[in-house]
Amino acid sequence: MRLLLTLTLLTGLSTLTSSQAAMVKPGPAAPRPILPASVSAFNLGNWMPIVEALPELRALNSAGLRWPGGNIGDEQNRTPEALDTLKVNWTLLGGPPLMIQTRVFSRPGGNRDNVEAKNTPEDAADLVRMAQARGLNVACWEIGNEPNLYATKRGDPSWTPEKYCGVVRAQKAAILKVDPAARIAGPAVSNPGPFLDATILECGDAFDLVTWHLYPSNGDGTDTEAFDSISKVQDTLTRVEGLWADPATNPHGQGRMLAQGVTEYAQSYRSDRGTHLSDAVGGLWAAEAALRLSEGGALYNTYFSLMATGNHGLVDNGGFPHFSYAAFRELSHYRGETFDVTSDDPALWVHGAKDGGLITVFALNTAATSTPLTITVPGHALIGAKTITDADVNADKPPRPLAVSGPVNLPPLSLTRLVLKSSSPPSAELP
Incomplete structure (x- = not known):
């Protein structure tokens, strides 16, 4: 039976x-009330042909968007043209609350096309002004993307949690001068570990929303291992709660209420590999992660990624949906x-x-x-x-x-x- x-x-x-x-x-x-942005929010990038898949994307009933999605946020400057493109796509998708990344990283020895990296505190302030001028509804400003990988994956060992915290405090001060009501998120680390611990120790008080990313695998495991990794959702939420509550690990943020957000998540981090990402296992994992994050109290959780991002995209470059798209379309009914x-x-x-x-x-x-x-x-x-x-x-x-x-x-x-x-x-x- x-x-x-x-x-x-x-x-x-x-x-x-x-x-x-x-x-x-x-x-x-x-x-308790269901927060739509905790379960129906996605990473958005200007490389995505939103208009080509508009009916399908609107059916997701997006309640939040993070822009620019992924590490492109530390590769490209926020220009007026980029903000114009964002506004078009954001408007087409219904204008939900935005999380916008500021630029933090710049490559040692030069940047793309030898264009100077705009990653100073004043550049962050200018980004706020550009968003205000375009009428964008920005719920939160996230300071950088995966700073724990700047030293190991991007070739700049100078990036310590202490250096990152200095940037956070400087950019936050500049942003608040333009918009005193602005909310600040970070550190957006890839898979919480020592870097997140040290950041909370050094500057936990600087964040209104503590953000992290969750990618349990590279798609090499069995289906059973992939499904078992769903436990990392609640395990990590609980771990961060413990760090935040302890004066020894969060000396500057005591008395501040913890708010968590997971601004990238998927079972695998390998966009080029469909296993456990664009298949049924990956779609079920993503849907379950969204539901557990929502039920676990995380406020603003953006799946990676909305579309046209290899196997991570809910919809692929040709406009065809993956299982994850169909799953999140059903989760648009998770309301009330x-x-x-x-x-x-x-x-x-x-x-x-x-x-x-x-x-x-x-x-x-x-x-x-x-x-x-x-x-x-x-x-x-x-x-x-x-x-x-x-x-x-x-x-x-x-x-x-x-x-x-x-x-x-x-x-x-x-x-x-x-x-x-x-x-x-x-x-x-x-x-």
């Missing part, structure tokens, strides 16, 4: 008896307030949201076999279920409706969205 799964809303009900043998049940967490559910099957990841009279359950089946699912929510009726699989995405098919008259059969390696309606027979059509 494969998985038999019963989801029961216990409001006003007695505890389930053992004979009911529920595999999934409500968890202990109280409902959380509805806590738990599963005792480690291969089945479940999350819930309640919005008005609707309960939406997202069931991510990481098993290589089908899984029957029965949902029973007193006072609610199941009105529909739609699923996505790698085969459907590769065939350019929309989410596939599943029969709901009995147990809902979840396909292998699939993400299924199930919707239940309050006090209503199963007659409405799933949106």
